[in-house]
Amino acid sequence: MDVYQRLGVKPEISADCCITLDHLQRDRGRLRTSANDGSEVRIFLERGKPLLVGELLQSECGKFIKVVGAEELVTTARCDNWITFSRACYHLGNRHVKLQIANNDEGGYWLRITPDHVLEEMLELLGLALEKELAVFIPESGAYRGGHGHSHGHDSGHSHSLHHRHEQHEHHHH
Template sequence: MLVIHTRLPSPALWDEEVHLTFEARSKSRLRTVTASGEDVGLFLERGQSPLFDGEGLQAEDGRIVRVCARPEALLHVTCTDAYELTRAAYHLGNRHVALQVGNGWLRILDDHVLKAMLEQLGATCEAISAPFQPEHGAYGGGHHHSHHGEADFNYGPRLHHFGVRL
């Protein structure tokens, strides 16, 4: 088994590839296979951002593995103007939906309920198959609500620690 603990910047050369969905790229512990069929065990540091398409991984035996975003069933969302697109993004964000943002479009994992909501808002939704790389979030550590007093809880930037003087 190819054992991986280390993330690397995008490599110019690599020995193997792993093709992963966004959900799989979001896990710090994962068992998968390379494109050539070799078993892989990912044991990455917890709390990191998801792996991105083209990122490198270094195996314990020194080999470099390139991460490839596997195409997924997505909805490609467009609107007639920036106001309507912003409104669609607001409603998706209000539902904590993973969202990829492009120039004049949004992409989400295909979901018939969200498609109906978006169409009711006036958006156009096209079913496509493409790699999914949603925004990671402003705080970088995933989704949080109030966890005051939890020892392991920590927002990213200190400027958002209200009441704390720098």
């Protein structure tokens, strides 16, 4: 089955089959994988817009394919202090680390990264409690990538772009 079309997250449409992808596979525009029914799926999509967990794709033959997040080894770091948590996010962002950010029902905060002993040591020194676990990793997609790192019904069927016009800026060099 060849896939060229993204439909976004559409809970009202039932999928004919599912593909389970980790965060690196969801980032790729070209991919060959197998669906849960054993059929081969070849994806040919615009690069730079990660597939969302829960997103529906439509194949050339009209089948609906749902994207499911694969469980992968991650490091989850938790803390209850907003300033400590913010510092951790700042330092990870400063290193351009892919991370997933959330809060729990008890008022605490957590972030998730792929395992890295240097980053884990930094997070522990900042005061976060770490746990290695198998979980679906849904990193934030970044401010300039036009999407959201979590699935919440955002329709990715339209294009996002960032326009920057140099003629609007005056440069004065003295």
